Amino acid sequence: MLKKLLGGLLGKDKPVPAAAPAVTAATVATPAEQAAPLGQIQALGFVAHQPLQDRSQRVVAYEFVVKASLGQARSQAHQRSFDQLLLNTLRNMNVFRLLAYRRAFIHVSLASLPDLPAQDLPLASCIFVLEPQTGDVLDGALLAQLDALRQAGWRFAAEPARFGSQANALALYQRMDYLILDFAAPNTRALFPLLEKLPQRFSHLRWLARNINSAEELALCQQSPGSQHFALFHGSYLGVAQPASHSKKEAPNQGRVLEIMRLLRAEAPPASIEAQFKLDSLLLFKLLRYVNSPVNGLARKVQTIEESIMLLGRDNLFKWLSLLLFTAEGNDGAVLTLMEKSLIRGRFMEQLGLVNGNRLEAEHLFLTGMFSMLGALLHTSQAEALAPLDLPVMIADALLSNRGLFARPLQLTLACENDDSEAIAGLCRILQVSPEQATALYLDAVVWAQEVLKEGEVQSSVEGV
Known part of the structure; x- marks a missing residue:
């Protein structure tokens, strides 16, 4: 579903195949294994x-x-x-x-x-x-x-x-x-x-x-x-977030996107949400293009905002808009890097949630990872960036106070980014996943993020490397 969301957002017309699962990593070497003779290191x-x-x-x-x-x-x-x-x-x-x-x-x-x-x-x-x-x-x-x-x-x-x-x-x-x-x-x-x-x-x-x-x-x-x-x-x-320059100010539709996300979280009536879409023709175009893309398999073309909201549902619309935030300045290298890191964090945390079989928790973990870079994206503090969204308490607590149900998964994500082996081992024990499983899930998230960006045609060129 997440790839479909981003594919529709960026105008892709074909379904995106799921990423192949990563093979679980080998077990961590002990000091004894590190001193083993040639051919015996496992x-x-x-x-x-x-x-x-x-x-x-x-x-x-x-x-x-x-x-x-x-x-x-x-x-x-x-x-x-x-x-x-x-x-x-x-x-x-x-x-x-x-x-x-x-x-x-x-x-x-x-x-x-x-x-x-x-x-x-x-x-x-x-x-x-x-x-x-x-x-x-x-x-x-x-x-x-x-x-x-x-x-x-x-x-x-x-x-x-x-x-x-x-x-x-x-x-x-x-x-x-x-x-x-x-x-x-x-x-x-x-x-x-x-x-x-x-x-x-x-x-x-x-x-x-x-x-x-x-x-x-x-x-x-x-x-x-x-x-x-x-x-x-x-x-x-x-x-880290750099001081905003005139060329890197908030894109024209980002404020509108945040306002619609706020209205969705506040359970505002469809008419209020529709009014915001009507104020931004480009945003409305992207919504209708996504709803009518083949990935959604609709039998007829949708032409109204109200029907789009009804078909998508508020949760899927909220997730689609969160991805849209990270493509508003898609040609900017720094923003692409933030988007990639956010996708990796979101996917990794989502998969951690699915390990325990809780799909709703996994959805919230995805948003936690995605929004963990929002302050840097908007060149402001994290608290100011998140304020309009009225996020669930467990997401806000993790992002603003480093506490609560989602704090440990976020800490593990950051430990993997920083290659902090000691922190990874400790957090894995708390979250009841093996370090090998966490490592495999993180690498799989890295690959998944590249595939999503490739499908969205916002991938960096690597031919000159």
């Missing part, structure tokens, strides 16, 4: 998947890394086994479904280069981030392996701060497609003099700026010498 920890945005703030890629593996010393054989398990886990969870609409940056060790040719992976959609281990040497044999893989279509990225002044480091960078600047790395700033020279020396390279957590860091990427080479960005600063 599972991974939480697989991080962070969104990467282009210069217009549209999400175009995801970065995958095994968070549990960071900072752990392993032999080359053990790391190769871990890398293989990461790739197997991504395949088993059917994560590569989303690469029709996104690209993937996948972390692997230098030790795994000989294993890559045997992998069945969508090379056109993947960039492999090379991770050095203690004792790795950038010798001629390793560079030759990279050359052979590149000729076969493999693409690579590296973080100069991880390689420092190793011999042949510059030769390695020459063979990369992306270089990574991590603003959270302790030694990044000491390397700024070198980083300023690299764009001039390797003009073909593009840069990924990771952990952009302030306006100053974003400005450094956008305004420093060679700033045109920065192509992808990641960080908490990109996901």
Whole structure:
């Protein structure tokens, strides 16, 4: 139903098939398993998947890394086994479904280069981030392996701060497609003099700026010498509401949409709702186009607002209008990113509700996730954005006070976004779902959001990544 709602909203005329269910993730690795000999490691920890945005703030890629593996010393054989398990886990969870609409940056060790040719992976959609281990040497044999893989279509990225002044480091960078600047790395700033020279020396390279957590860091990427080479960005600063400019003010019909939603929640008579639609011809056009789209299977054409409201029902009309809020500025990259995150949150929380078999609760959880970004969308506080809607108490409590029945599902959603493995484990125990189930549901929500955006023809272009 949710895909039908968005499909009708955006003028799609064909039913949308349901997303294929994600395969449940493997069990979380214990310390004993992490120390197991090659071939005996059975599972991974939480697989991080962070969104990467282009210069217009549209999400175009995801970065995958095994968070549990960071900072752990392993032999080359053990790391190769871990890398293989990461790739197997991504395949088993059917994560590569989303690469029709996104690209993937996948972390692997230098030790795994000989294993890559045997992998069945969508090379056109993947960039492999090379991770050095203690004792790795950038010798001629390793560079030759990279050359052979590149000729076969493999693409690579590296973080100069991880390689420092190793011999042949510059030769390695020459063979990369992306270089990574991590603003959270302790030694990044000491390397700024070198980083300023690299764009001039390797003009073909593009840069990924990771952990952009302030306006100053974003400005450094956008305004420093060679700033045109920065192509992808990641960080908490990109996901917060920015001060509204004249070009990003509330779209003309958003106030009308909010007013109609308020009237629906207040059980206003149909005549009052109809009067609001008549004040906005574009909104009325979209309503009638959706009601009469083939996805609703009507035998005759509906031409009146009152009949549309009767056929849709107030709940479905309210949900349709909530989706409409996030498409009012559909050509804006920042708004698309907010819409995508909202869809992921809504879908994930809805599926958490369905795990317990409560469909009404699941519907309310969907709205909780969708409205969790409303303040950022409207460039105002969350309380001010939600005020006209008169939402059910359990939704308002979760969004405004972080309490009540829906607070824990929302907290789990945010923990998954932030790759907080400890919080995920604790919240899963409270909500009585396994971490593996939660991880699978979240990844499935990510894929579902891409499919919904694709059906709505508001998908970001990833061809240049």
